[in-house]
Amino acid sequence: MFYVNPHAMRGPYPADLQTIMSIARAQQSREWLSHWDGLVPGSTPLRALPDLAASLGVRSVLVKDEALRSALGSFKALGAPIALVRLLLRRFEGHGFTARSLLNGEHRDALAAAGFTVVSATDGNHGRALAAAAQSIGCRCVIVLHAQVSVEREQAIAAYGAQIVRIAGNYDDSVEEAAALAERNECKGWHVVSDTSYDGYEIIPRDVMQGYAAVAAEVSEALDGDASPKDAACPITHVFLQGGVGGLAAGIVSYLWERWGVWRPTFVVVEPEQADCLYQSAMAGKAASASGAVDSVMAGLACGETSPLAWRFLQPAVDAFMTVTDAQAVDAMKRLATGTGNDVPFVAGESGVAGLAGLRLAAATPAMASALGLTSGSRVLLINTEGATAPSVYADLVGESATSVTQRQQAWLAR
Known part of the structure; x- marks a missing residue:
């Protein structure tokens, strides 16, 4: 077409x-x-x-x-870390965080104490990039995978320390599940870091795209x-x-x-x-x-x-x-x-x-x-x-x- x-x-x-x-x-x-x-x-x-x-x-x-x-x-390696860094700079304004100190993992103790966790759906590459960035920065990462994501791609994401959540359905179903998980755990410090926008959620996808x-x-x-x-x-x-x-x-x-x-x-x-x-x-x-x-x-x-x-x-x-x-x-x-x-x-x-x-x-x-x-x-x-x-x-x-x-x-x- x-x-x-x-x-x-x-x-x-x-x-x-x-x-x-x-x-x-x-x-x-x-x-x-x-x-x-x-x-x-x-x-x-x-x-x-x-x-x-x-x-x-x-x-x-x-x-x-x-x-x-x-x-x-x-290319996803360009988007996820930038979105995560910008999110952290906003959430912890006044704490002395910088992009360099975050990417060097200098604040992992503070992030652990705050329970800071990122969650996202993925077809594979974005989730892997987010998991790698979270591992470097020192925060917890949860990745939601739908039924069509291969075990090979799942293992590549898990290798960076991410917790894997499997669901039935397709990519769009996994996006909904990631948003629901973050909402249920908002009081624990969970945040969606997605590469797609939806109603009321545009700032982080903007940051992802800017990295690209x-x-x-x-x-x-x-x-x-x-x-x-x-x-x-x-x-x-x-x-x-x-x-x-x-x-x-x-x-x-x-x-x-x-x-x-x-x-x-x-x-x-x-x-x-x-x-x-x-x-x-x-x-x-x-x-x-x-x-x-x-x-x-x-x-x-x-x-x-x-x-x-x-x-x-x-x-x-x-x-x-x-x-x-x-x-x-x-x-x-x-x-x-x-x-x-x-x-x-x-x-x-x-x-x-x-x-x-x-x-x-x-x-x-x-x-x-x-x-x-x-x-x-x-x-x-x-x-x-x-x-x-x-x-x-x-x-x-x-x-x-x-x-x-x-x-x-x-x-x-x-x-």
């Missing part, structure tokens, strides 16, 4: 949105994150894939590889965009972004829109066809629910409810919404794992390839390509949001282990 958004605009970044998320706040988040040993120092790779670009009939394809952001294996903007900031710097005139066009013409509840897309869109204003790139959001909440929101003109069963091999995007806060950024900025099949996602995983003579092979997880799956479909469909202005001169940015966060699932889908792909990558780089 493909839908051109009639509400997309090309004006300057709106002032009301800038009060929620801004480049200045994104840079502050980056500075704070530089003090967390849960992240690999420096920026993640921005991979150029000239053979892939040629096969799709575009000028260039760049892939920002968030699989190498940290041992957590996904670090990805866009690194892309901008890598392209030397910050040195170009403010009225110059963005060196990227198109950005294909993963859907989910909309948090990542909102974080990236907000930064690039503020940076380039009317010259911003064309934004396209891609979702699993059975978890199409953002597509349905675009059709309805307001935050809406998915039309399908939600469950998808793209586990991180298997979300049924749009984040209303994220939608405030996506509705005026995203030029088109589209869906892809699980089979198309798996084909994209295999393409990146295989590489070519000029394209380095690398590991991209099930949700990490949604943007590439969408780009391949759009490039092969003349009507879509025309609607998007996708031509031989297009310069496309994709974001690989995760690596093999469930190694056995990755190996089953690709037919090769992530370790094997990485070994071939090393051989390619050593040529």
Whole structure:
């Protein structure tokens, strides 16, 4: 499915949105994150894939590889710690806490005495990142998992000391359960740290999304965009972004829109066809629910409810919404794992390839390509949001282990 958004605009970044998320706040988040040993120092790779670009009939394809952001294996490592730090700075104002001292674990005794506990639902990656951040900071963490989350992903979260709560149902049911747990235990110091917003709950999801903007900031710097005139066009013409509840897309869109204003790139959001909440929101003109069963091999995007806060950024900025099949996602995983003579092979997880799956479909469909202005001169940015966060699932889908792909990558780089 493909839908051109009639509400997309090309004006300057709106002032009301800038009060929620801004480049200045994104840079502050980056500075704070530089003090967390849960992240690999420096920026993640921005991979150029000239053979892939040629096969799709575009000028260039760049892939920002968030699989190498940290041992957590996904971009979620940018959002959860920032949201947790900002929450703690608000809750313990006047106690002398700083972002650096929190991330260094200097206040774990005070947090234990206060009974401070964070709780969240997850499909896997956000919960793992929150558990890791909570372990570093020194507070208790409870993660709610729904029926479709694999045991492999559960074990990866539990390895960071989180208490696991299992429920029946899907992701949206787990979001409700996490909120209910926090409400029942509010007097004990429990707080929801979720990456999706809902009625009356927007501050923490805002902080999560602001952390994700670090990805866009690194892309901008890598392209030397910050040195170009403010009225110059963005060196990227198109950005294909993963859907989910909309948090990542909102974080990236907000930064690039503020940076380039009317010259911003064309934004396209891609979702699993059975978890199409953002597509349905675009059709309805307001935050809406998915039309399908939600469950998808793209586990991180298997979300049924749009984040209303994220939608405030996506509705005026995203030029088109589209869906892809699980089979198309798996084909994209295999393409990146295989590489070519000029394209380095690398590991991209099930949700990490949604943007590439969408780009391949759009490039092969003349009507879509025309609607998007996708031509031989297009310069496309994709974001690989995760690596093999469930190694056995990755190996089953690709037919090769992530370790094997990485070994071939090393051989390619050593040529």
